[in-house]
Amino acid sequence: MSTPDQDKSTTEKTILGLGPGEGSKVEHIKIESNYLHGQIVEELQQDTPRFTEDQVQLIKFHGMYQQEDRDARQARKAAGTEKAYQFMIRSRIPGGALTAEQYLVQDDLSERYGNHTMRITTRQSFQLHGILKGDIHSTIHSINESLLSTLAACGDVNRNVMACPAPVSSRAQAQIQDIAHKLALHLAPKSKAYHEIWIDNEKVASSEEEEETIEPMYGQTYLPRKFKIGVAYPGDNCVDTFTQDIGFVARIENEELVGFTAVIGGGMGSTHGKKETFPRLANPFADVTVEQVLQVAETIITVQRDYGDRTNRRHARMKYVVEERGIPWFRQQVEERLGYTLSDPSEVHFHDVDHHLGWHEQADGNWFLGLHIENGRLKDTETRQLKTGLRTVVKEFQPNIRLTGQQNILLVDIPAEQRSAIEARLQEFGIATDPKDAGAYRYAMACPALPTCGLAVAEAERALPDVVTILENNLRALGLDNEKLSFRMTGCPNGCARPYMGDVGFVGRSRDLYNVHVGGDWSNTRLNTIYAQNVNVKDIPATLQPLFVLWHDERQDGEGFGDYCHRIGIEQLKERAAEKSPIG
Template sequence: MSKEKQSPIEGIKIKSHGLRGTLKESIELDNHTGNVRSDDEALVKFHGMYVQDDRDRREERANKKLDRLYSFMIRLRIPGGIIDADKWLKIHEVSEEYGTGVLKITTRQTIQLHGVLKHELRPTLKAFDQAKLDSIAACGDVNRNVIVSSHPLVSPIHAEIHAYADKLSKHLLPKTKAYYEIFVDGDKIYERETEKDDLYEDRYLPRKFKIAVAIPPTNDVDVFANDLGLIAIVENEELKGFNIAVGGGLSSTFGNPNTYSRLATEIGFVDSEEKVLKVAYEVLTIQRDFGNRGDRKLARLKYTVDKLSVDGFKEELEKRIGFKLEQPKPYTFTERSDIFEWQEVSKDVWYYTLFVENGVVKPNQKEFLYELAKLKLSNFIFTANQNLLLGEIATDDKVKVEELMEKFSIHKDLSELRKNSMACVALPTCPLALAEAQRYLPELVTKIEPLLLKHQLIEEDIVIRMTGCPNGCGRSYVAEIGFVGTSSGHYNLMLGGDRYGTRLNKIYKEKVNEIEILNELDKIFEVYTKERNLNETFGDFTNRKLFSYN
């Protein structure tokens, strides 16, 4: 068990009385500020919220001696990302009444609202609760939203595998009822004895925990970027079980060589639902007991795996689960992008993927989706690539959907690069951001597209991603072209990642500005067109050409 000196947040969790802290007092009594009390800033995350402020207005407000313009981001817990039309309508209505009105699809198959003021938290969460939606454990040092390959076309038994997202989420939820007591039921008090939590105890985890379920040949969830990855093994349209991968995580810290990105390591195979749930549970208990509670920058599972060694971690896991893992089974990943355009998954059942650039639902898209939801023609599935899959549309209803698309100018003519772009929120709300991401990447892609045309690469399926800091929320470290913000207008240019998310990229140029980025890519695209091998992807080429000395 970890012996390090504990970080202050560890004490906050233990003393929080089941994640309650003084949140009720912060919300009900502290009318002089839009923030919550200092300790409560850590606790509110466990309930699916982050305290943010508008960084664009910090200087202006400081000059006027005003408090920062605080607000909250609320992230919903939607395992596997599927909701029905009624839930979409509720999300739309809540977003119109509270926050900025903008809906943001995240890389973890859910949706979040920004700009919710403190006095709006309860009515917002109560409204979601009426639609059987919640934000429990969407943030914080617990297992977060479980993601899974989104498109049913990837497997005839997609529904059977997809169901594991909800099973895992329920299995690993914290037992405390503080969320309902503070944000939904108001004065209702629960007996703490009923909240005994054998998994999280009163310490919870040392850091956040992420699970992804991949269905080969698709790796749209970037399964190896997660603390725990489950890779479905399917033979003759029958689920045989899952390969288990542990220790993935992309975040690092500039100037701290002890931090690093790491892809998960496959350690075995299990062949039943009972075993999968047991493995997931005990992986969390190992992280609970051995994870670093002294330095949060070194607290993710990847550091625990490396501290124990892969073999040592596997040995501890097998001791806790009470059985031996089998050897991993073979499989192949051949795609990672979302499947766009209309696809008939079964007779008279159609799906359509709506491109949502960097997950920001534009006003015309929001109107389109609202009108579509009112017709009750489809369900709504968030993808791990920040897009929205419209599902289970009958053949006879396709025309109605197409007419709505035309009415609201839903554009379909997009470059492959843009379809494969992804960015984190970054400025102005993320307190960690060093540079722009979602507000800038669309503009940068527009400037890269002419270079692709120039070199006859516009149809190339290149994966491009950007994050505003080294934490990697936009999964830029597993992109063929990755940008990591270092300061305003400057990024590390990362190249050499493979197309399917099984290899990390590397720094090619540090702290480059837009002109330097475009010049470098222009030169590399030219060499790629002349020197690539047959069917060699851009990521494989740059890895071979630029980093072969490694």
């Protein structure tokens, strides 16, 4: 690994030497923030519903986004009143693992301060929506009292570390979860700002030497953009490994964890009309031992810290460094800093994306139950009291909890004698435990989009259920309703629900208009491709119907929808579909 003096020299030359007008505005906000302190405390004390622009950038590092209720925008504008500001607060939950007590704290906060819902993210976290500025401190303070944190759940740092959540295998599975927790702790910002603002409300004393090295890895400007890591179990790509900045795929021999194969340079975000931005799959990088994981991850991050684009934030993810400089260059940089040579990567093969739904026996003889949660939104409706039912079961039976990368929830460590009682309790609230009851939506997910996300240009969470219902009926008419077929929708091209992976992706272009992507694969190892642009949401089923018919008529044995589309190719699909299209 490079010496401290070398690191300091590199840092000064690359990120701390930004002069006037150099780097994006956000870079200078970070530099001037005094390691994420900024004016957050002062603005919390002001009797206003929002933060100013600079502080909006800084509070992300503390785990929140300033948002507004965009449904109310026009009425409030007409009335001459201020926007309906609110905040989304996201917890950092490595591997999606939390206790019953921690779950109940999140539930209580959502009722006390939020909009009475909780949302499971595609990175195995909880988001609380509708928090008002005056309740932020109480919310974050309570989350920390439960021994969770919101630090680095957002911002230009390493985000929540994903890991396969299911406790079904050997001791190696628990080690994978442990690695995720160690990575999250090791790569978290070291600034005391978070502790001072949200936990103790007073400055933590530190020596002059400590102040100089307050962020020994990140530096004053942290990373150019967000950074994502996922830890996968062999064969099961439930964490979408190739979409991560770093994916660690476990290597297991004789049920023992012997190391990981690292893949680097993945990322989903892009910008419409900006060719320099694109989704990208990670490349094989190196094999590492269990003991090397933390050091290798940190060193990869320092390369991104020093070479990531700090002028154009749309082009700032590590995937662009990997794409433009190549794996050999990147590996050389990492090895020079490590001071040793890495082993060549083993081949990585995934045969499935296990959603871990239904009842499963654990390695220790206990059981876990995976419940499908539509778009990850825990809420009560007239037909199903999902949120109340889960609260009741968690209080009564005290299972541990795992959140999945598909926005579902696992109740784990359940003794066999409790299974029937839990089943009966859930049924009282209309909560199904059979994964088949979710129908085609079992393999669908969407980002929140409107009305809260400021980046959304189209609906997602509120639009996808109706679309999938029609698609499911069309598939059923062809006898294809029992096939595995994934649908992912986002309200913008940033890709939070990873729409560029899987069988079918819908990416918002503007209100009610979407690009339709097809041709990925079930195990999420191949990007899909744009098939049709600017499709009105009401025309999506008719756009896909000819492809479903072709798949039904021409598929090879066991061939999935995405594999069929990829084999035929987009241009051939368009030609053949035009002959069968009901709207063409």
